[in-house]
Amino acid sequence: MTFNHRSLTQIATLGSGALLAGAFAFQYIGGLAPCQLCLWQRWPHAAAILIGAVVLLTGWRPLAWLGALAALATAGIGLFHVGVEQLWWEGLASCTAGSITGISAADLLNPAVDVAAPVRCDAIAWAMFGISMAGWNALLSLGLAGVWVAAALRKD
Numbered sequence: 001m002t003f004n005h006r007s008l009t010q011i012a013t014l015g016s017g018a019l020l021a022g023a024f025a026f027q028y029i030g031g032l033a034p035c036q037l038c039l040w041q042r043w044p045h046a047a048a049i050l051i052g053a054v055v056l057l058t059g060w061r062p063l064a065w066l067g068a069l070a071a072l073a074t075a076g077i078g079l080f081h082v083g084v085e086q087l088w089w090e091g092l093a094s095c096t097a098g099s100i101t102g103i104s105a106a107d108l109l110n111p112a113v114d115v116a117a118p119v120r121c122d123a124i125a126w127a128m129f130g131i132s133m134a135g136w137n138a139l140l141s142l143g144l145a146g147v148w149v150a151a152a153l154r155k156d
Helices: 005-028 036-058 061-085 105-109 133-153
Strands: none
Touching: 005 036, 005 061, 005 133, 036 061, 036 133, 061 133
16 A cells, blocks of 8 residues: 555654644643653644644645654654663753752742642653653654655655
């Protein structure tokens, strides 16, 4: 079965949409608050969805290369995040040191305000088959980058 440029773009766009929807489902349905690196992994997916929509609406194929770049960006952040989780290297100070950045002193001192603990980037909150969410995002995003490249190279 061969896929044309349009169908490959749809697959890549829907793939990023599914990964982003999954991240929100883990957060809002599963109750797993994202760390800073998790949040950063979401932005390139949002960009890929926007790029895919523009390509599908205008038919301008060279934008598929930007979709591949967005998928590679989130895969790169995901791979970095996996390294932080596995303690191969240090992560960001804002998410591995228990930072309370962004919480006001008044909220910290007010017992009526429920202040959640900072989410650590070096702690694996969920894994399947020994692969964390960041790892799955990296693997699946690399696959999506391949789909974007195929869409960019397709001549039909």
